[in-house]
Amino acid sequence: MVGMEVVRLVGGEAGPLAMRTTAAIFGVLGVLGDLLYSQRIMSQRIFERVRRIELQLEIPPSHYEPGAKDTGHPPTTGAHAGPHTEEREAVTL
Secondary structure (H helix, E strand, O other): OOHEEEEHHOOOOOOOHHHHHHHHHHHHHHHHHHHHHHHHHHHHHHHHHHHHHHHOOOOOOOOOOOOOOOOOOOOOOOOOOOOOOOOOOOOOO
């Protein structure tokens, strides 16, 4: 069993208490994974709703990277998105 091998690698004995501890750790990791998944789904739905509202109000995307075809939209990210930042002198210590 995986739990027994984990306990042996740590240097303990694979008894009932070690098995319960390993099961509890895996249970907690499972709950944390479910919570992270739920938060990601909720965030994705919020982003989709906000984008639908932006499309209804005809707001252009804030981050647009042009693809292979020319769509007529100017890029807002990438090398050709805007003017170069001004050069600054390095700070000497």
